[in-house]
Amino acid sequence: MTTYTYGNTSKPSEALLLLVNEEQLQQLKQGTPIVGNALDQHILSLFDKEQFRAKANQVAVIATLGLMDENYLLLAGYNEEDGINGLRELFAAIAKQVKSLKLATLSLSLNKEHLASQLATQGTHQSVQAMIEGLQLALYERTIMKKEAQKFYNLQALNFVLNESQLANIATYEAAVTEAEHMIQSVKLARDLTNMSGNELTPERLAFYAEELANELELDIEVLDEWSLAEEQMGALLGVGQGSINPPRMIVIHYEGDPSSDEKWGLVGKGITFDTGGISLKPAANMEDMISDMGGAAAVLGAIRAIASMKLPVNVVVVVPTAENMPSDRALKPGDVITTMSGHTVEIINTDAEGRLVLADGMTTAIKRGATKLIDVATLTGAVLVALGTEATGAITNNEQLMQQVIAASAKSGERVWQLPAYAEYKKLIRSDVADLKNTGGRHGGTITGGLFVGHFAEDKPWVHLDIAGTAFLNSSRKWEPKGATGVMVRTIYQLISEKD
Ligand code: BES
Ligand code: MN
Ligand code: ZN
Numbered sequence: 001m002t003t004y005t006y007g008n009t010s011k012p013s014e015a016l017l018l019l020v021n022e023e024q025l026q027q028l029k030q031g032t033p034i035v036g037n038a039l040d041q042h043i044l045s046l047f048d049k050e051q052f053r054a055k056a057n058q059v060a061v062i063a064t065l066g067l068m069d070e071n072y073l074l075l076a077g078y079n080e081e082d083g084i085n086g087l088r089e090l091f092a093a094i095a096k097q098v099k100s101l102k103l104a105t106l107s108l109s110l111n112k113e114h115l116a117s118q119l120a121t122q123g124t125h126q127s128v129q130a131m132i133e134g135l136q137l138a139l140y141e142r143t144i145m146k147k148e149a150q151k152f153y154n155l156q157a158l159n160f161v162l163n164e165s166q167l168a169n170i171a172t173y174e175a176a177v178t179e180a181e182h183m184i185q186s187v188k189l190a191r192d193l194t195n196m197s198g199n200e201l202t203p204e205r206l207a208f209y210a211e212e213l214a215n216e217l218e219l220d221i222e223v224l225d226e227w228s229l230a231e232e233q234m235g236a237l238l239g240v241g242q243g244s245i246n247p248p249r250m251i252v253i254h255y256e257g258d259p260s261s262d263e264k265w266g267l268v269g270k271g272i273t274f275d276t277g278g279i280s281l282k283p284a285a286n287m288e289d290m291i292s293d294m295g296g297a298a299a300v301l302g303a304i305r306a307i308a309s310m311k312l313p314v315n316v317v318v319v320v321p322t323a324e325n326m327p328s329d330r331a332l333k334p335g336d337v338i339t340t341m342s343g344h345t346v347e348i349i350n351t352d353a354e355g356r357l358v359l360a361d362g363m364t365t366a367i368k369r370g371a372t373k374l375i376d377v378a379t380l381t382g383a384v385l386v387a388l389g390t391e392a393t394g395a396i397t398n399n400e401q402l403m404q405q406v407i408a409a410s411a412k413s414g415e416r417v418w419q420l421p422a423y424a425e426y427k428k429l430i431r432s433d434v435a436d437l438k439n440t441g442g443r444h445g446g447t448i449t450g451g452l453f454v455g456h457f458a459e460d461k462p463w464v465h466l467d468i469a470g471t472a473f474l475n476s477s478r479k480w481e482p483k484g485a486t487g488v489m490v491r492t493i494y495q496l497i498s499e500k501d
Contacts, residue, residue, distance in 0.1 A: 002136070004177050005159045006170055010107035013159055015072040017094065017108045019115050021079045025054040039067045043075075056082050057093045061101065072101060080118055084130045085414045091134030092480040099139060104156045111163035124169070125176040132158075132180035133491075137187060137480035144192040145200070182309045183494065187487035189213070190295075190302030194472065194485030198274035198291045202246040203322040206271055206294060210251045210301060210320065217255075217308040224250040232341060234321075234365075236357040239338040239348075241323035243278055243331025248323035248358075250365060251297075255308050255316040264315040265497055266371025266461075267304065268362040270355045270378035271297030271322030278351030279327045280334060292485060293355070295472030296377035297322060302490035303497075312498050319366045321358035325351070337435045340364065342457055345435035353439045355380045356453040363457035373402060374463040375496070376454055377489050383446030385470040392416040393471045393488065396451030399462035406464050409496035414479075415488055417466065420448050427452050 010016045020028075029047055034040045043062060046052055052060040058077035064070060074097060078090055098106060108131070110116060119127045135155075143149035160173060193201065193209060201209075207223045214221035226247040229238050234250060241248030251271070272293035276282060282290070297320040304318045332338070336348045338357070341364040346357065355378050366374060384394040393410075395417050397403040403419055410417040426448045429441030437456060441449030451465040471488045474481060481488070 002155045003157045005157065006162055006167065006173055007159060008111070008162060008164070008167060010070065010109065010161050011159050013070055013105040013107035013157070014103045015074055015098075015101065015106050016068070016070045017074040017076060017106060018112070019076050019078040020054045021077070021114060022054045024114055035068055035073065037067050039064060039073070053077065054079070056086055057090050059093050059097050061097050070107065072103075078115070084122060084126050084412070087127055088130040088134035088414055089479050091131045092138035095135045095138035098135070098155060099153050102153060105159070106155060106157070107159045107161055109161040111161050111166060116163060116166060124172050128173055128176035129180040129183075132177055133183055134480050136180070136184045138482075140188060140191060140482050142195050142482060142484045144195050145197060179310065182306050183491055186302040186306035186309070186494070187490045189305055190298035190487035190490050191482070191485040193298040193301065194292050194295050194487070196291065198324070201273050201291070201294070203241070203249045203271065203273055203324060204246065206273060206297065206320070206322050207249040207251050210253065213301060213305060214253050217305065219304070219308060220254040222252040224252075233339070234341045234361040235339040236341070236346065237321045237323060237361040239332050239336070240272075240325055240354045240357050243328040244324040244326040246273070246324045248321070250361070251318075251320040251322060252365060252369060253304055253318040254369070255304055255318070257307070257311060258313045258315055261315060263372050264317055264370045266317050266319060266363075266366030266369075266374040267300040267493065268319045268321075268359060268366050268374060268376040269297035269300035270294065270359055270376075270380065271320045272355060272358065273322060273324050275325045275352070275354065276327060278325045278331050278354060280351040281327055282352060289473055292473035293379050294322065295379045295468055295485065295488075298485070298487065299377045299468065299472075299489040299493065302487055303493035306490060306494040307497055310498070314497055316497065317366055317369045317371050319362045319369070321362040321365070323354075323358055325354045340457070344437060344456070347432040347435040347438040349438050349440045353450070356450055357439060359454045360457045363454065367459060367461060372461060374458050374461050375406070375466065375493060376463070377466045377468060377493070378454070379469040379472050380454075380467045381447045381450045381469055383443075383450070384467040387420070387447055388418055388470055390470045390474060392418040394447045394451075394467040395419045396422050396448060396455065396465040396467075397463060398422065398455055398458060399464070402462040402464050405499070406466075406492070406496055409499065410492045413491040413495050415471075415492045417492065420451070422448065422452060422455070
C-alpha cells in the first residue's frame, strides 16, 4: 500500500514528477529556468534532440547527479486535449518508469500554473482520481500464485506538491485519492481472483472468497450448494456442474444502500472456474487461459466491493452462478435437454456453450431476489474476439436507454464498450425443434445469439449483456492493464451505478 501526503514542497522524495505541455516546453526552450541549475543545460539538449516533445504519454527520466534533492526528475507530456482518460493513460506510462527505477517515494508536482488551472477546469477530483488509478492499476503484478508476493515492487509514498489555493482545497485531493484507492483495490480483487489457477479456485473456493468479501463489507450473502440448487430447480447450473467432482454453487450478495427505493440493480457474473468445453472438448492450445472464464464473476464481485466501500445510495443484488465445465461419465452431452430455473427447457447442442446456461439460472435468481434492471458480465464467446479483437467489450441490450447509460459510463472509465445489434431475426437462430431454446445458434453472429440467449431470461426487465471474452485476460500488457487478468468492467459498472438517479 502507498501512503499519500500533501504539502507545498517536494519532501525528500527519490524522484520529482513534472507534467509539461507543448506550450510550456517552448517557454523552457526560450530560457525560462527549468530546475534553475546546471541541469537546465542538459535538459535543453534533450529538448533539442527532440528526446522529449511533451507529446501524450511521453516520459523522460533525468538523473540529477546531486544537483537536486531528488535522484531523478521525471518529465511527462500532458496537453489540454488529452483530458481525463489521457491522464489515466499517462500515469500508466509513468508507472513503467517508476517501477523500473524501483522508486520507493515519488513527489508529484501539481502546483505549476498551467497545470493547476487546467486541472481546476476539467475537475480536480476526477483528474487526481485518474492519475492515481492509472499509476496504481499499471503497477499491479500477477503475484497471487507466487510464494513470496511481498518481494515484488511497491511504491511506498506519493507526495502531492500543491500551491496555496490547492492546499486550501485539500479535502478534494483526499477524497479523490480515497475513491481511487477503492477502485484500485476492487480491480485488484477481480484480477487476483481471475489469475488464480483452476485447482486453487474451484466453485466452492470462489464462494469462500465471496463470503470473505461479504463479511469484510458487512453484507448479507447466500451460498447455495448442490442440494439447495436442486431444491430451487436450477437445472442449468446443475447440468453444467454435473461433470465435475467440484460441485457448482450459486452465490448471492445483497447490498441495500437505498431502503426507500424499489429499484434494484441485478449484477450477474459468469463464474466458470475452468472451462474445458466438457464433452464438446476444447483443443489443447491455450486451454490454460480458461482459468479466466470466471472473469465476469470477478467483475461483479469487484464492482460490489467498490459500490459498498463508497456507500453508494443504491440497491444491488450480485449473483454469481459458478461451476467447473468438465467432461466425464456424468457430464452433460449434446442432445440432452435440461430445464432451467425459469421452467424453460434447453436442448444442448454444444457443451462448450455453458456460460449462457449458468447465466440463465443466474438471471432468474436475480429477478427472484428483486432485481429491476440487469447487467450480466461474461467471458461468453470466442466470436467477440473475431468481431472486436481485444479492444472492446461487446454489448447487447433489450433497452436502448440503459445501453446509453452503460456507454456513457464506459467513456468515463476508459474501458471501451461496443454495442452489437439485437434484431429479432437473430433470436430465431436459437429456437429448438425439441425444446424451448437451443444453446448455440451456429457460428454466424455468435456473440449476438449468445447474448440473446441470456437476454431471454431477463424477462421484461431492462438488461445489458457485456461479453468480456476479448478484454478480461490479455496476452500482453497495455496502458493500465497488465498481462493476464484485467479486472475489466469493475470501474465501468461502478461508474454506471454511481450516476444513476
Ligand atoms: N469461455 C468460452 C468463451 C471464450 C473463448 C472466452 C475465448 C475467452 C476466450 C465459452 O464458454 C465458449 O466456449 N464459447 C463457445 C460458444 C460456442 C460453442 C457456441 C465459443 O465461443 O466457441
Ligand atoms: Mn465454453
Ligand atoms: Zn466458457
